[in-house]
Amino acid sequence: MDRKSILNSQDLPTPYYAYDLDVLRKTLSAARLAADKFNFHVHYAIKANSHPRILKEVMEVGFGIDCVSGQEVRHALDNGFQPENIAFAGVGKADWEIDLAIEHEIFTLNVESIEELVVINERAEMAGKKVDIALRLNPDVNAKTHHYITTGLEENKFGISRWQFNELVEVVRASSNVNLVGLHFHIGSQIQSLEPFKNLCTRINEYQSFFLDQGFHIKHINAGGGLGVDYNNPDDLNNPDFEPFFQLFSDYLELKPTQQLHFELGAFFSSELW
Template sequence: MFSRDTVARFQNLETPFYYYDLNVLDQTLMSCKAASEKFAFHVHYALKANFNEQILKAIQKSGFGADCVSGNEVKKAIEIGFDPGKVVFAGVGKSDREINEALDNNIYCFNVESVQELGVINELALKQGKQARVAIRINPNVDAHTHQYITTGLEENKFGVNQWELPACVEELKRCSNLELIGIHFHVGSQITNLDVFKSLCLKVNELNTWFLERGFDLKVLNVGGGLGVDYHHPDENAVNDFMSFFEIYDRFLERRTGQEVHFELGRALVAQCGSLISRILYVKNGLKKNFLVLDAGMTELMRPALYQAYHKIENITADSANSIVSYDVVGPICESTDCFGKEVELPESKRGDIIAIRSAGAYGEVMASGYNLRERVRSVYS
């Protein structure tokens, strides 16, 4: 919901742009922090969701760690002020340069995604005369019941180590004197709204935690990843996630030995609802079977609907609410048929110049923006 003053402000700004409500962000961070601290859980923010500097500074000030999936994300996190001792580095294809730079910065842990990667990190750590802390990312083969493009924890996915490869990991770890195994790591997917998925994950983590103990590894960290979904259909009613219910699942079902830490890597759940993509209607095209609203924002500004048919609530925030309701396909200006934000969206009758808000765009929005069609880079505005 946007106030009159906010809408009036938008009308005086050039579109498109991302609008970030920093009050919503602060409320979300406070809620997550309070819930995680109740159970002594550790939260790392997943930079891939949004690396806007204003957003990162707010998250860093809240005391969270950083979950990175590229060397530049590691570099950015440390530049912003995240404690290197709270930075973890995941990714199925870490380059030698990225690993060396992470070693230079003495990050907390590498989340390792293959047997071969263990040997590579060991070799590079040896050359630097360092001991690298690692956690093995394991595919638990737990179905996240989410879109196939954002499922990551099945054996058919490219991420992590399959369970049948674990004996080979143990043998490699015994050979690698410059590695310290501190934990096991999991991430089953994104936008998970069925909390039973996380219960299933806990049961698998318990099994594997015991498996490693039986082989002489008393693990310090159980990193269960993230994946907590948000309510894209009701962004105002559910602006802040129910973090307490999420963490309670792990507190009830995850078996921890004395001194074991539980780590999370949350991204979308922290930032999605604070961001909206603000755009203007360029043209209204009325047809016999279809009506189109052509916006000045497109898939170059928000890729999610084109990439994996993602839903975002679309609002005309300047139309007269008394106008009759019309069904529109809301599309962008990019020369691709997939450049569509929503089909048959019911909105008040709209006209050229009206302002459209595409909600819950704070995660995987600005970070995926591109210069396709030589589009200018989308800018940001803050509350």
């Protein structure tokens, strides 16, 4: 059934969800092509739309998954994603959610606070494992989007703030069951200009220097998601241009040799479905 018939149909049951897989494939492929140009890695933020049919397309294009709850991690695993392609952030993780991530040895468990780091270390010790973690840091960068979907300011509950770094480093060093492999950031959603991302790059460079000076080997940076959808032109779906977004990170983020850069884009893919 085409778009017009669906919209005009009186017979379809409600709610009725229709997705245009051609548009999705086009958007995913464009993102893949642009990311490959820079050798960047993309995780689909599963919260944007977790329908198995959509996840199948995400898997086929070769993206990983970004989760913010244990149920999302389970759903990603149930839909065939490999643990090494699953990132897991989220404030206030329950013990069972941490245990699930530890059991499956996922790509990274993103630590949102010093208190959570202590719990993760304890749970990993109980499991007899050493778990790969990324620290979710609060960059105090204004995403210039709606304040309800702004996550990167000091006043937001997300991530560990700059003033906590000295204590953070002490706790990481004392935590023998975690392995610090990454730094994670996510400044918000529906971001309409590239400027906040440029500011994010500057802040990541500064924060990363701090951790390198402390002797940590940071294998990857995760710059989060947030690429905004142009709701003023909802039908303009055919030419999603990811290159300027990735180019900006390539220009301004000081990646170290062999360091990987990851992104977690969600809404931009799923809002373009119809």
